[in-house]
Amino acid sequence: MVETTREQRSAGNVPAKLCRSRMNDAINPAAARRCAVHQQRPAFAVCMQCAKTLCQECATQWDGIWYCAACLASRRSAPAAKSRVGGWIAVIAAALVILFCSTRFMVWSGVLLAGLR
Amino acid sequence: MIRAPLSTTSVLDESAAVVRATVTPWAALLLATSIPYRFMQIVFADRLIELGSNASQYGDLLRTTADITCAAFFLSLCGRAIYARACRLASESGVAPGREALRVPLVAFASYVFVASIAEAVTYLLFVTGLGIAFGAVLSGLAIGTMELNTEPGIRGPLRRLARYSGSSRIIASLTLVFLCALVVALLNVAAFVSVIVSLASTVGGWDAARWHVLLSLHNRRYVLTIIAGALLIIQPFWIAANVLLVRKSGSAETGDDLRVWFEELQRS
Secondary structure, three states, X not given: OOOOOHHHHHHOXXXXXXXXXXXXXXXXXXXXXXXXXXXXXXXXXXXXXXXOEEOOOOOEEEOOEEEOHHXXXXXXXXXXXXXXXXXXXXXXXXXXXXXXXXXXXXXXXXXXXXHHO | OOOOOOOHHHHHHHHHHHXXXXXXXXXXHHHHHHHHHHHHHHHHHHHHHHHHHHHHHHHHHHXXXXXXXXXXXXXXXXXXXXXXXXXXXXXXXXXXXXHHHHOOOHHHHHHHXXXXXXXXXXXXXXXXXXXXXXXXXXXXXXXXXXXXXXXXXXXXXXXXXHHHHOOOHHHHHHHHHHHHHHHHHHHHHXXXXXXXXXXXXXXXXXXXXXXXXXXXOOOOHHHHHHHHHHHHHHHHHHHHHHHHHHHHHHHHHHOOHHHHHHHHHHHHO
């Protein structure tokens, strides 16, 4: 259960995830105390992207922020797609630069060899 | 199919069988795409020899020739990529591959162009030292062998794979030595073949061969360069097949890559 004692709250040592759960409580008090995926389980944290309440199993902390599995997957796929585009740009640019350099090396070594004759 | 343990002789044996299976039309396609590149190399070398010590004053002419050679090189890479895929398919199925050989994954091709251009740059950079051809041949061989293992675009992956498969250096060195000998034998064969054709033409056909004897003699540098290019074209399919098999065999020994590729093929079909 997402319950804290009055002493804890007054002492100011309530975890941030519980505070978020409390905020959600205020919006929808009936649904907020239960996990959005597992209705029989108590809420543990709130997904910072879709604001779903999550049990301990469903909540994952990434970079200090709690996410549900779906939001975490969407966040993880975004950099992968970016790195794929980055990989394409890198490999094409590198190939073009090296091909350009190889033509210059070809002329350079050819002229050097011809000069040695 | 990986039939024998990794060794120089097993790679050579199986590459001969693979070349036999892929000779039509894939080896022909490889030749057709490689001829412009070899031709431009001949033109470049001929111009250099002709210009001699004055070559440094004709930079624009040489640069233009080098740029055209580079374009022809890209075309030859397309042919090599298709042929390498055909070799891989033939080695797995044991039969001549169909149109599937044309479906080279774009990621694999881009990675191959990147690594092959490095090999090309290294060849020209070290050409003066005499080591350039050997280094370039080994690098380009490994590049074509590892081509289809690249599934993600990037510059680190192909280089990492290249470094990993260069581990079997003893077999790579012996393969390079074998192909160097094969190049010499091919040179002699091509030269002998041309002289036999000219002799037959003059004897049987009553053809004026005197002029051709002058043109097709070893004193003519263009003829010598053409013979070298012809020998390179002849051994190229064997070189590519040997490198594809070398990478497949060493990869299968270490990681079971062949099993993964086979499973992917099975899933696709």
